[in-house]
Amino acid sequence: MTTPAVTGAQQPVAEGLFTWPPAADRPTRLIGSECTGCGLVSFPAAPDCVRCASAEPKERLLADRGTLWTYTTQNFRPPSPPYDGPEAFEPYAVGYIELPGELLVEARLTEPDPDRLRIGQAMRLTLVPYTVRDDGTEVVTFAFAPDEESVESEEETA
Template sequence: MAQQVPLAEDLFTWPAEEPALIGGRSSDGKVVFPYRSHKLVGGVNEELERVELPRRGTLWTFTGQRFRPPSPPYTGDDTPKTFEPFAVGYVELPGALRVEARLTEADPDKLHIGQEMELRIVPFGTDADGNQTLIYAFAPVGAEEGHGDGSE
């Protein structure tokens, strides 16, 4: 039976009522995303602490993706004819870092730098086993669940 699965391991907590991105924190307090188990810190290969990142942040910058990215590596279920433009941006997560992500709102007139954003998990494609793959995205705070995320 088909399931909903993250596009890649260790991107976000799933399944979860309030999913969070997974990062890694080193002894110097720096955070990396996506999570990886080790990082060089002061010339030493250090094991990172696995941490859940804040679910909300502010839109730092954004742009529109008006054409279907080349495949591979893009693995969406759309085709050049069915592709729908989307926005991509950097969201600054307080006390952590800036994360590059798809935005659920594609209309640039409805986005502005400094806008509060919240993590969402949205459908992306289908894997080789027929499971629905999921990716992380950020939505403007106050946007209704399920709207503007391409899953309608």
């Protein structure tokens, strides 16, 4: 099976997960919700609060940077469905990113090598290709990448 060529058109993997379209003047942000009753922050955005059952959430743009709380690697192709990624499987890492003062987000990591990841590592939100549709539209999803800017500033202060 050949992968269709990307036509330049892109779309998010699902509406309402992250700000779209990307813009050079603002970082991409995950879209969560905050309960107006008890303050619980949820991702993805929830219509009802799982803590107090309030049905009055407000949209909340989550932090675009956090720290790696834990991670694991996916070294084999997951079963299909639900996986509908490319036929040619490449190992990848999945982790929980702690967004300060908000919550833990489970996400794919852009760095697949476990030797280059560490608990407490600074991470930043980014968009990555997920698949290419038959019409050439590239579908993108969110992931977290090691935050090289934080690594550089840590090295400067050491």
